[in-house]
Amino acid sequence: MSKNPPPLSKARLASLRRLTRRKSRVEDGRILLEGWHLLEAALEAGRALGVLAMTPQALAAGGANGRLLEKALDRAEAGGWIEEAELSRICGEAADQGVVAAVDWAPVGVRQVLRRAGAALADGRTPVVVAGDGLQEPGNLGTLIRLADWFGCTGVVLSSGTVDPGNPKVVRAGMGSHFHVPVAVGAALPEVVEQARRLGWWTVVAAGEGECGLRAGPPDRPVLLVVGNEARGVSPAVREAAEVRMAIPRWGRVESLNAAVAAAVFLGAWRIPGG
Amino acid sequence: MSKNPPPLSKARLASLRRLTRRKSRVEDGRILLEGWHLLEAALEAGRALGVLAMTPQALAAGGANGRLLEKALDRAEAGGWIEEAELSRICGEAADQGVVAAVDWAPVGVRQVLRRAGAALADGRTPVVVAGDGLQEPGNLGTLIRLADWFGCTGVVLSSGTVDPGNPKVVRAGMGSHFHVPVAVGAALPEVVEQARRLGWWTVVAAGEGECGLRAGPPDRPVLLVVGNEARGVSPAVREAAEVRMAIPRWGRVESLNAAVAAAVFLGAWRIPGG
Numbered sequence: 001m002s003k004n005p006p007p008l009s010k011a012r013l014a015s016l017r018r019l020t021r022r023k024s025r026v027e028d029g030r031i032l033l034e035g036w037h038l039l040e041a042a043l044e045a046g047r048a049l050g051v052l053a054m055t056p057q058a059l060a061a062g063g064a065n066g067r068l069l070e071k072a073l074d075r076a077e078a079g080g081w082i083e084e085a086e087l088s089r090i091c092g093e094a095a096d097q098g099v100v101a102a103v104d105w106a107p108v109g110v111r112q113v114l115r116r117a118g119a120a121l122a123d124g125r126t127p128v129v130v131a132g133d134g135l136q137e138p139g140n141l142g143t144l145i146r147l148a149d150w151f152g153c154t155g156v157v158l159s160s161g162t163v164d165p166g167n168p169k170v171v172r173a174g175m176g177s178h179f180h181v182p183v184a185v186g187a188a189l190p191e192v193v194e195q196a197r198r199l200g201w202w203t204v205v206a207a208g209e210g211e212c213g214l215r216a217g218p219p220d221r222p223v224l225l226v227v228g229n230e231a232r233g234v235s236p237a238v239r240e241a242a243e244v245r246m247a248i249p250r251w252g253r254v255e256s257l258n259a260a261v262a263a264a265v266f267l268g269a270w271r272i273p274g275g
Numbered sequence: 276m277s278k279n280p281p282p283l284s285k286a287r288l289a290s291l292r293r294l295t296r297r298k299s300r301v302e303d304g305r306i307l308l309e310g311w312h313l314l315e316a317a318l319e320a321g322r323a324l325g326v327l328a329m330t331p332q333a334l335a336a337g338g339a340n341g342r343l344l345e346k347a348l349d350r351a352e353a354g355g356w357i358e359e360a361e362l363s364r365i366c367g368e369a370a371d372q373g374v375v376a377a378v379d380w381a382p383v384g385v386r387q388v389l390r391r392a393g394a395a396l397a398d399g400r401t402p403v404v405v406a407g408d409g410l411q412e413p414g415n416l417g418t419l420i421r422l423a424d425w426f427g428c429t430g431v432v433l434s435s436g437t438v439d440p441g442n443p444k445v446v447r448a449g450m451g452s453h454f455h456v457p458v459a460v461g462a463a464l465p466e467v468v469e470q471a472r473r474l475g476w477w478t479v480v481a482a483g484e485g486e487c488g489l490r491a492g493p494p495d496r497p498v499l500l501v502v503g504n505e506a507r508g509v510s511p512a513v514r515e516a517a518e519v520r521m522a523i524p525r526w527g528r529v530e531s532l533n534a535a536v537a538a539a540v541f542l543g544a545w546r547i548p549g550g
Binding site for chain 2: 250252253257
């Protein structure tokens, strides 16, 4: 397809708009990408693009964005331009970049993440999996997935009460990490933690109170780190099931850290080699 | 005032609503608090409350929230109930808790933060100040202030291009840390960094590339850590001015970490005692 696409048909516009709903994302195995950076990340990861839509302004983009758009139009199932108002109806606040696309993405199963960890282990690397227990704030979850990517985690596992990782706000905060790190949803976390523990994993809950020893680092076995809901923390059943409850020492007065920030402190302390 | 307040007058409602604008916050030296947790944090910190408004539902709250509301009504300049629709017009998405208040809060000057660091030093503690260079995302800034509180930082310094820390979304993400950590705004960061460096501070920029040695920790002098804008990172002039540009080692494929998460890795690595 050339860089001179037609107006997007109503049916194709609808096929984009439906991806703002979780149910449709599950049915289609697709998510919405908003903006240049995510589009680039999807192309680099070799993901299949569905419908691609852009405003006339975005279509006129030169430079790197122009080349990116050309490449994306070549790879998309269908492309077309839409009015800015239409784009805003799909993307909300995020419409300012003028480009949106459907892309193949779906969460994986919990077992897939655990199997992938087994493969890493066989490969001589110590796998680290991050689990989220009931996270509600999309930006927080996206940041957690991005962090897991940065530190080379094997995967992310989310409890059934967690916000959908395919939610466009989560995808935006993930900055393309959705295409690098497998994310499992709907996990019964107490059972996952128990199972991992039986398999010899080091299972750690980030808790407000607990052991310190963060800098000692994990023992030489696979790690499952669980961070909790913004208000309630990690649920009691998961805390019970884990081998260790570990706290980040506090100097100030605020009562808690958010989940992604807490995970950053743990992963940083574990992953960064001694000075 | 008893726990039986009148309907809020139009004038008082307007005095709340105007605090959604930065200009009015600066004029009034006040910010908007939304929800029970922030209200509690303000009361605990001994802050003066201006107008307090709640929905009839919130007014009927029992238990801890009921007691908190009673205390807040006692302390507020004026209190009254408003319809849920009115509250939503002020708080947007955050209206679900049914309570909003004006509270005394204003940013401090950069010199105040530096002076406070001098006092900490005289007191035998090593002060750490976190600076934000052009952060745009309110949730990200609020999380950074919360993190600075957790790790007992002396203050937060924000460049002139940074989102206003009094923005209700920043306050919400700060979880009450606004009342524990002084925040300076409008800083000419290259000059602040130069000045701190001349005064013998260890000035560090969180950079995509640079020295590692994160675990070695800071030398035994005051620390100024600068984290950058979500897209562009720390500006070239600030990078130049700093003594050290330090990177967090990366294992995965995503290009960057967000500012609060990067700061969490630095502060965690520095503050947490060896295992």
